[in-house]
Amino acid sequence: xxxxxxxxxxxxxxxxxxxxxxxxxxxxxxxxxxxxxxxxxxxxxxxxxxxxxxxxxxxxxxxxxxxxxxxxxxxxxxxxxxxxxxxxxxxxxxxxxxxxxxxxxxxxxxxxxxx
Amino acid sequence: xxxxxxxxxxxxxxxxxxxxxxxxxxxxxxxxxxxxxxxxxxxxxxxxxxxxxxxxxxxxxxxxxxxxxxxxxxxxxxxxxxxxxxxxxxxxxxxxxxxxxxxxxxxxxxxxxxx
Numbered sequence: 571x572x573x574x575x576x577x578x579x580x581x582x583x584x585x586x587x588x589x590x591x592x593x594x595x596x597x598x599x600x601x602x603x604x605x606x607x608x609x610x611x612x613x614x615x616x617x618x619x620x621x622x623x624x625x626x627x628x629x630x631x632x633x634x635x636x637x638x639x640x641x642x643x644x645x646x647x648x649x650x651x652x653x654x655x656x657x658x659x660x661x662x663x664x665x666x667x668x669x670x671x672x673x674x675x676x677x678x679x680x681x682x683x684x685x
Numbered sequence: 686x687x688x689x690x691x692x693x694x695x696x697x698x699x700x701x702x703x704x705x706x707x708x709x710x711x712x713x714x715x716x717x718x719x720x721x722x723x724x725x726x727x728x729x730x731x732x733x734x735x736x737x738x739x740x741x742x743x744x745x746x747x748x749x750x751x752x753x754x755x756x757x758x759x760x761x762x763x764x765x766x767x768x769x770x771x772x773x774x775x776x777x778x779x780x781x782x783x784x785x786x787x788x789x790x791x792x793x794x795x796x797x798x799x800x
Contacts, residue, residue, distance in 0.1 A: 612689065612774070612790030660728050671717060674788070676728030
């Protein structure tokens with residue numbers, strides 16, 4: 571099993587450009603998440619999808635959109651990239667329904683630089 | 686405000702030595718506490734998950750302790766190895782229910798093990 575995969579691994583964008591970060595999981599998990607990790611800060615939740623067909627905002631959603639394409643795939647789109655979006659982006663997935671005693675699995679991350 | 690504070694920010698130890706990392710939290714209502722290991726350039730990987738009723742939990746050379754009364758946790762690493770060099774992240778889950786990603790992340794402790 572590959573677990574959680576993300577593409578691309580690295581990306582450099584110019585301010586104003588757009589791009590989509592892709593995420594897929596093969597563990598048949600219902601819930602998927604997008605986080606960003608910045609130096610000196612903990613991971614922060616951007617958007618999440620509790621199940622196929624639903625998406626909700628997290629702590630820092632501004633400047634991003636998401637699509638839960640199917641149960642396996644959850645993409646993150648930057649419509650007009652800004653230097654403040656330079657970060658490492660992690661996708662994660664978990665099962666367990668509403669139980670707080672879940673195991674959450676993270677992808678390897680996408681390192682994005684906006685110049 | 687729900688917060689997770691970790692100390693120290695960084696730590697350098699010699700191979701074979703033991704070390705202890707600290708985590709204090711103010712998350713309420715508390716559900717469980719997790720420790721993750723994040724290797725450079727990788728996503729976080731779960732080491733332990735502890736509920737309020739568990740005082741100690743081990744995973745190989747990693748031993749986590751939890752004092753729910755004082756809202757403190759520690760991660761003790763025994764007989765460190767070079768492969769232990771990583772960031773260790775304390776994460777607290779609150780009893781908000783649902784799948785909205787109710788995890789609060791600490792900023793991590795960066796551990797370097799030198800030969």
